[in-house]
Amino acid sequence: MSDTKLDLLVMTVHPDDAELGAGGTIAKYVAEGKKVGIVDLTKGELGSRGTEKTRAEEAAAASEILGVSVRENLGLRDGFFANEEETQKAVIRAIRKFRPEIIITNALDDRHPDHGRASKLVYDAIFLSGLRKVLTFDGNSEQEAFRPRLQLQLIQDKYIQPDIILDITPYWDIKEKAILAYKTQFNSLNEEDGPQTYISNPDFMAYTKSRAREFGRNIQVQFAEGFTSRKLLGVKDLFDLC
Secondary structure (H helix, E strand, O other): OOOOOOOEEEEEOOOOHHHHHHHHHHHHHHHOOOOEEEEEEEOOOOOOOOOHHHHHHHHHHHHHHHOOOEEEEEEEOOOOOOOOHHHHHHHHHHHHHHOOOEEEEOOOOOOOHHHHHHHHHHHHHHHHHOOOOOOOEEOOEEOOOOOOOEEEEEOOOOOOOOOEEEEOHHHHHHHHHHHHOOOOOOOOOOHHHOOOOOOOOHHHHHHHHHHHHHHHHHOOOOOEEEEEEOOOOOOOOHHHOO
């Protein structure tokens, strides 16, 4: 993995958020030769199952399956991070380091309160990242101001009407394998990993697949992922639209 400029950066709060919400999108653009990376804001240390160590190992395994160019963890406090200067600058440093054209982040509002807070944090950091008088450093080197062209948000547990739907049919199997790399979290009845939870029940993966089928039905494909946008989206050619 390298820290070169990225085409797409998925910046989400918990290890496994990227795989669940955008695993097919990541796999698609990796396969097309784009440089794609993931930045997890926290280590997911408050999760009911697994440990920081196992979740880090699982994230590494999922990254290998997806073929991403880089994956980093900012180590913010799971459950207790705030949208304030210190955390904003941590996110800004990552944005300026990887200089992605597109950032995908957490849902605007969701069952888990971290998701909406992370979405707002990244949104604010993206704006601030474009201001040259907001100073950040990579080691001893001052970073240049940078703002991505586009930010999109995942649709996670809570259904939100998508603004854009992307066909991931050829990449569903990769997405599923990347999710299931989190062996302590999903499709697991192993009590040694912790108590049974909403997401460890095998029904959760069935629900995840059903969501992808539902999005796909809207554009007449088998599987798709949906995203929202805070701004009006424009296209250069109407014939590119489904």
